[in-house]
Amino acid sequence: MLLLTLDDKSSKPMYQQLIEQIRLKIESRVLFPGEKLPSTRRLADQLGIHRSTVATAYQELWALGFLDLSPGALPRVRDRTRIATAQGRLETGIVDWQQIVSPAAAAMWRTYRQNYLEGGQPDGQPVISFRTLSIDRRLFPIDSFRMCLDRAMKEQGAVLLGYGARFGYPPLREYIARRLQSHGISITPQEILITNGSQQGIDLVFRMIAAPGKVVAIEAPTYDYVPPLLRFYGLTPLEIPVRPDGMDLSVLEAALQRERPSLVYTMPTFQNPTGISTGQAHRERLLSLCETYGVPILEDGFEEEMKYCGRVVLPIKSMDRHRLVIYCGTFSKVLFPGVRIGWLAAEQECLERLAAIQGFSELSPSMVLQAAIHYFCQRGFYDHHVGRMHRVYRKRMEAAIRALRQQLSPEWAEWTAPSGGFIIWLKVKAPASAPGDWKGFFRERGIEVAIGNSFFFSGSADTYLRLSISALNEAEIEEGIRRLGAALRQLYT
Amino acid sequence: MLLLTLDDKSSKPMYQQLIEQIRLKIESRVLFPGEKLPSTRRLADQLGIHRSTVATAYQELWALGFLDLSPGALPRVRDRTRIATAQGRLETGIVDWQQIVSPAAAAMWRTYRQNYLEGGQPDGQPVISFRTLSIDRRLFPIDSFRMCLDRAMKEQGAVLLGYGARFGYPPLREYIARRLQSHGISITPQEILITNGSQQGIDLVFRMIAAPGKVVAIEAPTYDYVPPLLRFYGLTPLEIPVRPDGMDLSVLEAALQRERPSLVYTMPTFQNPTGISTGQAHRERLLSLCETYGVPILEDGFEEEMKYCGRVVLPIKSMDRHRLVIYCGTFSKVLFPGVRIGWLAAEQECLERLAAIQGFSELSPSMVLQAAIHYFCQRGFYDHHVGRMHRVYRKRMEAAIRALRQQLSPEWAEWTAPSGGFIIWLKVKAPASAPGDWKGFFRERGIEVAIGNSFFFSGSADTYLRLSISALNEAEIEEGIRRLGAALRQLYT
Numbered sequence: 001m002l003l004l005t006l007d008d009k010s011s012k013p014m015y016q017q018l019i020e021q022i023r024l025k026i027e028s029r030v031l032f033p034g035e036k037l038p039s040t041r042r043l044a045d046q047l048g049i050h051r052s053t054v055a056t057a058y059q060e061l062w063a064l065g066f067l068d069l070s071p072g073a074l075p076r077v078r079d080r081t082r083i084a085t086a087q088g089r090l091e092t093g094i095v096d097w098q099q100i101v102s103p104a105a106a107a108m109w110r111t112y113r114q115n116y117l118e119g120g121q122p123d124g125q126p127v128i129s130f131r132t133l134s135i136d137r138r139l140f141p142i143d144s145f146r147m148c149l150d151r152a153m154k155e156q157g158a159v160l161l162g163y164g165a166r167f168g169y170p171p172l173r174e175y176i177a178r179r180l181q182s183h184g185i186s187i188t189p190q191e192i193l194i195t196n197g198s199q200q201g202i203d204l205v206f207r208m209i210a211a212p213g214k215v216v217a218i219e220a221p222t223y224d225y226v227p228p229l230l231r232f233y234g235l236t237p238l239e240i241p242v243r244p245d246g247m248d249l250s251v252l253e254a255a256l257q258r259e260r261p262s263l264v265y266t267m268p269t270f271q272n273p274t275g276i277s278t279g280q281a282h283r284e285r286l287l288s289l290c291e292t293y294g295v296p297i298l299e300d301g302f303e304e305e306m307k308y309c310g311r312v313v314l315p316i317k318s319m320d321r322h323r324l325v326i327y328c329g330t331f332s333k334v335l336f337p338g339v340r341i342g343w344l345a346a347e348q349e350c351l352e353r354l355a356a357i358q359g360f361s362e363l364s365p366s367m368v369l370q371a372a373i374h375y376f377c378q379r380g381f382y383d384h385h386v387g388r389m390h391r392v393y394r395k396r397m398e399a400a401i402r403a404l405r406q407q408l409s410p411e412w413a414e415w416t417a418p419s420g421g422f423i424i425w426l427k428v429k430a431p432a433s434a435p436g437d438w439k440g441f442f443r444e445r446g447i448e449v450a451i452g453n454s455f456f457f458s459g460s461a462d463t464y465l466r467l468s469i470s471a472l473n474e475a476e477i478e479e480g481i482r483r484l485g486a487a488l489r490q491l492y493t
Numbered sequence: 494m495l496l497l498t499l500d501d502k503s504s505k506p507m508y509q510q511l512i513e514q515i516r517l518k519i520e521s522r523v524l525f526p527g528e529k530l531p532s533t534r535r536l537a538d539q540l541g542i543h544r545s546t547v548a549t550a551y552q553e554l555w556a557l558g559f560l561d562l563s564p565g566a567l568p569r570v571r572d573r574t575r576i577a578t579a580q581g582r583l584e585t586g587i588v589d590w591q592q593i594v595s596p597a598a599a600a601m602w603r604t605y606r607q608n609y610l611e612g613g614q615p616d617g618q619p620v621i622s623f624r625t626l627s628i629d630r631r632l633f634p635i636d637s638f639r640m641c642l643d644r645a646m647k648e649q650g651a652v653l654l655g656y657g658a659r660f661g662y663p664p665l666r667e668y669i670a671r672r673l674q675s676h677g678i679s680i681t682p683q684e685i686l687i688t689n690g691s692q693q694g695i696d697l698v699f700r701m702i703a704a705p706g707k708v709v710a711i712e713a714p715t716y717d718y719v720p721p722l723l724r725f726y727g728l729t730p731l732e733i734p735v736r737p738d739g740m741d742l743s744v745l746e747a748a749l750q751r752e753r754p755s756l757v758y759t760m761p762t763f764q765n766p767t768g769i770s771t772g773q774a775h776r777e778r779l780l781s782l783c784e785t786y787g788v789p790i791l792e793d794g795f796e797e798e799m800k801y802c803g804r805v806v807l808p809i810k811s812m813d814r815h816r817l818v819i820y821c822g823t824f825s826k827v828l829f830p831g832v833r834i835g836w837l838a839a840e841q842e843c844l845e846r847l848a849a850i851q852g853f854s855e856l857s858p859s860m861v862l863q864a865a866i867h868y869f870c871q872r873g874f875y876d877h878h879v880g881r882m883h884r885v886y887r888k889r890m891e892a893a894i895r896a897l898r899q900q901l902s903p904e905w906a907e908w909t910a911p912s913g914g915f916i917i918w919l920k921v922k923a924p925a926s927a928p929g930d931w932k933g934f935f936r937e938r939g940i941e942v943a944i945g946n947s948f949f950f951s952g953s954a955d956t957y958l959r960l961s962i963s964a965l966n967e968a969e970i971e972e973g974i975r976r977l978g979a980a981l982r983q984l985y986t
Contacts, residue, residue: 019804060803060804062772062774063770063772063773063803063804063806064772064773064804064806065772065773065774065776065777065806066773068774078774080773080777093815093816093817093840093842094784094787094815094816094817095787095788095789095815095816095817095840095843096787097840097842097843097846100701100702100755100756100789100843101701101702101843101846102701102702102703102704102707103704104703104704105700105701105702105703105846105849105850106846108846108849108850108853109845109846109849111849112849112852112853113845113849116852134655134656137651137652137654137655138651140650140651140654140655142646142650142651142654143650145646145650145654146643146646146647146650149642149643149646149861150639150642150643153635153638153639153642154639157633157635157636157638157639158630158631158633158635159630160831161630161633161635161638161829161830161831161832162627162630162633162829162830162831163627163830163831164831196689196855196858196859197855197856199853199854199855199856200854200855203853203854203855207598208593208594208595208598209593209594209595209598210595210597210598211595211596211597214595225853225856228853229853229854232850232853262593263593277556279555279556279557279558280556280557280558280559280573281555281558281561281571281573283558284558284573291587294587294588294589295588296588296593310553310556311512311553311556311557313556313557313558322586322587322588323586323587323588324586324587324588336654336655337654337655337656337856338653338654338655338656338657338859338860338861339654339859339861340855340856340857340858340859347586347588347590349586349590350588350590350593350594352602352606353590353594353598353599353601353602356598356601356602356604356605356606357598357601357725359605359609360601360605360692360696360718360721360722360725361692361693361696361722362689362690362692362693362696362833363690363692363718363830363833364833365689365833366689366831366832366833366859366862367831368642368831368832368862369859369861369862
């Protein structure tokens, strides 16, 4: 017989007292798995309570996994699986993730681990990093942005904390359209989709076109995140060599004829990793070739705003009368990357499809930061900041080029001298002895640089280094290039 | 002869004066396309300036697309393509996006347009929406969150505005791990990946496993964003019917044997759209089946925190000694969706691969909002808010169930009465006359509901309605259900 005592003076309902007592008996093994409990009628009679109270308690115990209930049979104690405590966890899992993960995802992970996971911390002198493309945190306009963020929350908190608008925060779309107009691009706010940084923009475009057998023409070298992403989506990258004046257009033309790519991905301004900007004539011819073959262009204007010397050559999108250019931009490379705000500008038919993929993948981006950035721009803080960045980086780039001339012999290397942005592309001339591990070689000598090979889809016979000055001030740049010079000197003597 | 006049008293450098004057002559068609310019030497002699000044100007004009330069030949004026002004844009684009967009993306867009784009604005009385799953904006803790956001920016602005940490803001990962421990889940912060809402978590898992021929077992009905996403990634959905106690496990077992799915996607708590929560025994058996076949489970705990009556049944993940459960959670369904913060909890080997895909797709999520949410949780605002939400929605759900009993005849429909969350699943019994367009039928009668068919991958013969009370207060719920009752009455009389 099941011994239970109910307290009708207790504030706890009867059925809860029942649940607790039976549960305690099961957990302490007074009641064993398999053991039968009395019927609801019998237990109710025994305790002098209503049948439905017992029934409710049994139902609850069933939901919690303590009892089996089946019509016409007595309730029976179950063998309840315990919670997996830290002690209870097995050393290794049961799932063979290599089998579950797709080959494409496995390959992506290998690339990621190989190229983007840092090795151990360097010891000794602090390393000067020419590797990161993040801009100098010391230049972030933190206080003014903080004020804008607070203002946006104060004025529109309830709206901003809800799900966002499709395509992004409308006033920011309007601002971006106006800004692009100042770059010669004729566009309406309806043709702007706000993305989580320009990386998401690129990802969405690739996902939109991905289908077996499709080909995408890319520059060689190119932004190192692009080839793994293309492969991941089953798209075949078609490498078009970059010459000193930009992508080799006769190679591209032959490829357009022969391979019929679905897209041409290009960075006409301060190309990553070479820093090369193409001239107006190159842009016209590229556009005209793509018009001829009806192939869209993904124009990555990631450093459009960072033209700090020389004249401005307008984006390809500015001449896009036939609307085949998908333009992608970002606030990350001139303001700060932490808000993750970029955009795509494209024909609406194309944009609708991109927005649908974005919608299914994350519902909507956050409006909070978009509204804050809009306020920041609208109040003129953005223009002011861009001006400041130009002044600062013009001097830094000059310092870098000057230091390269002073510290490196032309016998060792040659390099580009871009008119904006952060990147210098340096070709190392065949040294007497080349280190097996360039990355480690430089790290040991107190600097970090990006090694050129990761920017070529199918590798390169030559040794290139990408030097980014984005996170360094003049003193750091000068000291870093001194170390670079000293390191290279070792290879040529 | 080229007539130019330079002003050596001007503050403008000589080469810039040269550029401007030549450019003006080209734009005003004083110089025609094809026309030759003097050599650098000759123009320099003529103007009495240094040759390199002329060379610099010619280079710049070349970059801007005004001149052609080739070694040994005279500079020649180019026919420069004009900027595409609003007037210059053609009516229709040149690209056939149907050809460029993949069949999968085209299908996704069709689904999106069909199911998620609103029709025109309703006129007449304001519509009461049982359709949205967004929580009531009137309950957002705006002021306390705003304070936390400002505090986070003040204390760590420079770090937060940089690129984020891989896997997300570390203190928030710690908080989430502790919170999951309170749900019985034994997990370390290293096993948490922060995502842009739980939607991105689901998307990443599907992308990770996507490969031709792979199958994913889902509930029927299920969350309506899932089947289109599976199809988009080329994964075959395998529908397992939901019974009153949850997914039919004997059907699942047969499917595990026969079809070898790569994943089982389930929402054990307040399943969307049925509102059903499974009992402990069901969870154990589901886990044990998947252990037997070595198939991972994606457990969607989107409303885990919204259990506001009855006892708590712990997540499947709490029993996951073999680490085959990928758990996904979110702040969106109890706090607010606008910060777009969710998470995945999984074995580290699996998580690393998910993080790599996330990294290539958007570099990193924003740390700003993650830090603010962490501060919000750490200060106890989150616990306080969850308690408030329980009190409010317990009463709202009671009001809804009461109103349904009062306004609807059991002859017309039957419905679930969930012990938490926002969703009631209502089955309409065969009416005398069924409207062709259920959505329009209800809209005309002043309410919006989600129609059941969109939650079944392969449709359903029965008519179901999903009523969400998430955005409505008691008065609105009562009035809405009165309208629902009046609408249904028309169909049965």
